[in-house]
Amino acid sequence: MAAPSSVSAAPTASPLFLREHEVRRGVELLFFGYTRLTRAIDDGLAEHGLGRAHHRALYFIARQPDLTISELLKILAITKQSLGRVLTDLAEKELVETRTGEVDRRQKLLRLTAEGVRFEAQLFDALRTSLASAYAAAGQESVTGFWRVLEGLIPAEDKAMVIALQKDI
Amino acid sequence: MAAPSSVSAAPTASPLFLREHEVRRGVELLFFGYTRLTRAIDDGLAEHGLGRAHHRALYFIARQPDLTISELLKILAITKQSLGRVLTDLAEKELVETRTGEVDRRQKLLRLTAEGVRFEAQLFDALRTSLASAYAAAGQESVTGFWRVLEGLIPAEDKAMVIALQKDI
DNA sequence: TAGATACGTCAATATGGCTGCCCCATCTTC
DNA sequence: GAAGATGGGGCAGCCATATTGACGTATCTA
Numbered sequence: 131m132a133a134p135s136s137v138s139a140a141p142t143a144s145p146l147f148l149r150e151h152e153v154r155r156g157v158e159l160l161f162f163g164y165t166r167l168t169r170a171i172d173d174g175l176a177e178h179g180l181g182r183a184h185h186r187a188l189y190f191i192a193r194q195p196d197l198t199i200s201e202l203l204k205i206l207a208i209t210k211q212s213l214g215r216v217l218t219d220l221a222e223k224e225l226v227e228t229r230t231g232e233v234d235r236r237q238k239l240l241r242l243t244a245e246g247v248r249f250e251a252q253l254f255d256a257l258r259t260s261l262a263s264a265y266a267a268a269g270q271e272s273v274t275g276f277w278r279v280l281e282g283l284i285p286a287e288d289k290a291m292v293i294a295l296q297k298d299i
Numbered sequence: 300m301a302a303p304s305s306v307s308a309a310p311t312a313s314p315l316f317l318r319e320h321e322v323r324r325g326v327e328l329l330f331f332g333y334t335r336l337t338r339a340i341d342d343g344l345a346e347h348g349l350g351r352a353h354h355r356a357l358y359f360i361a362r363q364p365d366l367t368i369s370e371l372l373k374i375l376a377i378t379k380q381s382l383g384r385v386l387t388d389l390a391e392k393e394l395v396e397t398r399t400g401e402v403d404r405r406q407k408l409l410r411l412t413a414e415g416v417r418f419e420a421q422l423f424d425a426l427r428t429s430l431a432s433a434y435a436a437a438g439q440e441s442v443t444g445f446w447r448v449l450e451g452l453i454p455a456e457d458k459a460m461v462i463a464l465q466k467d468i
Numbered sequence: 469t470a471g472a473t474a475c476g477t478c479a480a481t482a483t484g485g486c487t488g489c490c491c492c493a494t495c496t497t498c
Numbered sequence: 499g500a501a502g503a504t505g506g507g508g509c510a511g512c513c514a515t516a517t518t519g520a521c522g523t524a525t526c527t528a
Contacts, residue, residue, distance in 0.1 A: 149427070159445075163450075165376070166457070181483060183483075198506095200505065208484085235493080237506080261452070263451065264449075272443070275444020276325070276328075276444050276445045279437045279442060279445035280328035280329065281328060283336055292331055296323075350513095350514055367474080379476080379477090380477080385515090400474095405524065405525045405526070406475085
């Protein structure tokens with residue numbers, strides 16, 4: 131609706147028609163791409179009796195050592211309860227350890243253990259294999275476009291958090 | 300590994316280092332982008348007492364009317380049990396209806412009802428709003444790159460299925 | 469007619485989310 | 499120093515979505 135001005139266009143091949151096609155293509159590719167990428171690590175996780183929720187925590191702790199619980203909660207956007215179970219599992223398997231914060235002793239700083247680092251790196255390798263081959267097939271210019279579109283999907287209030295992640299490495 | 304020839308490069312800023320950064324960026328943007336996009340329709344679904352699993356079925360039935368159960372199973376890559384519950388819910392709410400296949404009477408052909416079409420279009424509108432603004436911010440060239448990379452993430456054996464979807468509209 | 473296929477369904481189980489409520493330790497502010 | 503805010507932990511119970519394996523029925527194909 132409300133397509134402005136200069137609409138003497140033919141009823142077929144209207145801008146709205148194209149837009150729908152483009153949007154559906156994006157929705158589908160995101161669905162298949164995301165699910166296929168995550169599937170790449172399911173086996174590795176299952177070997178340790180862990181699930182995807184554990185990987186997400188592991189991943190972001192790897193990315194930002196000495197992350198606090200509340201920072202991780204913001205990133206994952208789940209409840210304290212849900213995260214609690216995941217972190218308990220990871221601690222029991224000695225993949226993650228916590229220290230008391232120095233500036234604020236209420237905080238717990240999360241870190242991977244040596245074994246955690248090893249395990250995360252192993253999982254990351256599966257992700258790297260998938261993504262690197264997609265990058266290579268598409269070419270560097272496409273990769274930049276890929277990032278740009280995805281960045282546009284992140285609401286303004288979350289963008290700072292994502293950018294902060296990418297400053298470190 | 301196995302970077303060929305002309306590797307007299309400095310040990311810092313090695314290709315591997317860059318590759319890790321680029322891969323982590325992709326993993327994170329995919330995670331945030333995908334979750335934020337799906338979140339855009341949660342409210343609309345909740346109003347009808349439905350979840351994301353229902354939307355996925357609804358979406359692909361909208362996309363390919365007269366889809367069979369087994370085709371939908373392949374697309375969603377879940378079990379018959381899981382899909383069964385979802386389709387039962389959608390049928391009870393009169394959003395989806397089935398007809399017996401004409402060429403093969405064992406098959407059930409899935410279609411949206413008029414109300415189903417209306418509802419799916421409403422949900423799609425939320426997706427369109429999010430994606431269209433990301434597309435617009437990134438520009439057409441980026442959108443093409445976005446598609447290319449995601450296509451590279453889809454394993455060869457699934458690619459035909461995805462392309463088949465995109466032939467219709 | 470025999471076997472394969474499409475679909476439905478039973479029971480049991482796992483994962484990963486949620487809410488509401490309450491606790492303690494610690495930091496900040498008045 | 500007391501009051502309140504904040505960071506973190508935990509209980510109980512629930513829900514959504516997925517899994518496995520086995521079995522039944524209708525229908526198609528060879």
